[in-house]
Amino acid sequence: MLQKLESLEERYEELTELLSQPEVISDQSKFQKYAKAHADLSPIVTRYREYRTALEQLEEAKQMLKEESDAEFKEMLTEEITDLEKSIPELENELKILLLPKDPNDDKNVIMEIRAGTGGDEAALFGADLFRMYSKYAELQGWKTEILESHYTDIGGIKELVFVVEGNGAYSKLKYESGVHRVQRVPSTESGGRIHTSAATVAVLPEAEDVEVDIEQNDLKIDVYCSSGPGGQSVNTTQSAVRITHLPTNLVVTCQDEKSQHKNKAKALRVLRARLKEVIEQEKNAEVAGERKSQVGSGDRSERIRTYNFPQGRVSDHRINLTLHKLDHVLEGNLDEIIDALISYDQSERMKQVD
Numbered sequence: 318m319l320q321k322l323e324s325l326e327e328r329y330e331e332l333t334e335l336l337s338q339p340e341v342i343s344d345q346s347k348f349q350k351y352a353k354a355h356a357d358l359s360p361i362v363t364r365y366r367e368y369r370t371a372l373e374q375l376e377e378a379k380q381m382l383k384e385e386s387d388a389e390f391k392e393m394l395t396e397e398i399t400d401l402e403k404s405i406p407e408l409e410n411e412l413k414i415l416l417l418p419k420d421p422n423d424d425k426n427v428i429m430e431i432r433a434g435t436g437g438d439e440a441a442l443f444g445a446d447l448f449r450m451y452s453k454y455a456e457l458q459g460w461k462t463e464i465l466e467s468h469y470t471d472i473g474g475i476k477e478l479v480f481v482v483e484g485n486g487a488y489s490k491l492k493y494e495s496g497v498h499r500v501q502r503v504p505s506t507e508s509g510g511r512i513h514t515s516a517a518t519v520a521v522l523p524e525a526e527d528v529e530v531d532i533e534q535n536d537l538k539i540d541v542y543c544s545s546g547p548g549g550q551s552v553n554t555t556q557s558a559v560r561i562t563h564l565p566t567n568l569v570v571t572c573q574d575e576k577s578q579h580k581n582k583a584k585a586l587r588v589l590r591a592r593l594k595e596v597i598e599q600e601k602n603a604e605v606a607g608e609r610k611s612q613v614g615s616g617d618r619s620e621r622i623r624t625y626n627f628p629q630g631r632v633s634d635h636r637i638n639l640t641l642h643k644l645d646h647v648l649e650g651n652l653d654e655i656i657d658a659l660i661s662y663d664q665s666e667r668m669k670q671v672d
Contacts, residue, residue, distance in 0.1 A: 318412065318413070318416065321416065322365045325361060325362060326366075328354075328358060329355065329358045329362040332355040332358070333355065335351050336348070336351055336355060360415060361415040364408060364411055367408060368408040368409065368412060371408060374397075375398065375402065378398050379398060381394055382395065382398065413668055414664050417668065420488075420489065420492075423486060424488070425487070425488045426482060426483045426484070426524040427481065427487045427488045427491045428480070428481050428482075428522045428587070428591040429451065429479070429480055429481075429494070429520070429521050430477070430478070430518075430519070430522075431447055431448055431477070431479075431518070431519055432476070432517065432518045433474065433475060433476050433477070433517055434516035434517055434518050435514075436514070436516060437515075438474055438504075439500075439504045439513055439515040440500075440517055441469075441472075441474025442470075442472070443500040443516075443517050444474060445469075445473060446500075446648060447498060447517055447519065448480070450652070451491075451650070454650035454651075454652045455482050455487075455650075458484055458490075459484060460482050460483060461484065462480055462481065462482050463480060463481050463483070464478065464479070464574055465479045465480055465572060465588055466570070466572045466573070466574060466584065466585070466588065467574055479588055481524065490656050490660070491521050493656060493663070494519050496518070496621070496623070497516050497517075497518050497621045498516065498517050498519060498621070498623050499514060499515070499621040499625070500515050500516070500625045500626075501513070501514050501625070501627065502625075502627035502628065503628070516621065522592065522595055523591065523594065524590075524591050525590040525593065525594035530590045530593045530594050530597065532589070532593070536563055536564050536565050537563060537564070539559065539562075540559070540560040540562075541559055541578055542560070543556055557573065557575065557576055557577060557578045557581055558572070558573035558581060559573070559582045560585075561582070561585045561586065561589055563593065566596055568592050570588045570592070572584045572588070621635060622635060623635065623655075625648070627644065630642055630644045630645065631643075632644050632647045634655055634659070636659070637659060639655065641655070
């Protein structure tokens with residue numbers, strides 16, 4: 318591990334030197350490439366230097382303790398040694414986490430898909446609650462959201478909604494949201510006060526760049542039609558809605574949210590590119606070939622990653638046995654406590670594999 322850290326520090330210093338050279342500064346493409354690599358290495362180099370300093374201070378304090386005769390100063394040195402011996406393993410653990418292979422998609426924007434599952438209108442209303450929660454979370458992170466495709470019910474629920482979240486590290490946090498989300502509450506339409514259980518599915522895809530997924534125009538079948546609103550209401554009479562079928566994979570994406578056919582096509586292609594990226598990655602890695610299936614699921618209430626229980630005001634994430642009695646807080650977009658716990662769990666599991 319130390320050899321690897323020394324090598325990374327050398328690269329960091331090399332990049333620091335490169336970023337000060339006039340020929341690099343004048344070349345924006347090169348400068349941005351080096352600046353990103355420098356920023357990526359900065360946390361691990363900073364922590365490595367702290368670790369190295371702590372080891373040196375520990376050795377120095379132990380040596381001084383051997384030679385010191387003053388009782389008060391010896392007590393001070395003993396306390397310092399105790400603190401350093403506690404902090405060094407913590408720094409080692411942080412370094413191991415920082416050295417874990419990074420998911421190449423972590424810095425990407427995210428395309429999220431929410432679909433109503435079991436539970437009819439109540440499931441669709443819960444889907445709308447989830448979208449609001451993620452929108453609030455994105456806002457708190459300083460990210461932008463944009464709806465790419467939506468299908469609402471007459472009472473404001475979501476049958477299906479596709480949206481993009483743009484922001485640094487969006488995928489690194491939101492990727493843990495893939496799966497079936499279950500809600501337990503008394504619907505507003507329920508006169509008897511009985512608790513109903515409904516479900517909505519969430520899929521999270523890293524957005525693909527043009528260079529990652531090359532789409533041949535000949536592989537696309539593009540249909541245009543008049544868009545419609547909830548319950549089949551006509552939104553406009555122009556053929557602005559777009560349906561794109563990718564013939565080799567039979568993937569179909571529709572978009573009708575914009576009044577412009579051109580904008581709807583651009584949004585649909587954005588979603589298609591993300592879905593194709595996932596197909597390509599699944600083909601490269603056979604053991605995760607069922608990832609999308611496990612993400613989206615069937616919408617059945619038994620396939621759940623998280624339960625939102627309104628009567629008890631709690632949220633439970635079943636993957637890590639985490640329960641928080643702060644449902645309102647979470648639904649307002651305060652997801653950090655859950656997501657940080659999921660990240661920690663994921664890191665610990667990956668460290669077991671490395672060990």
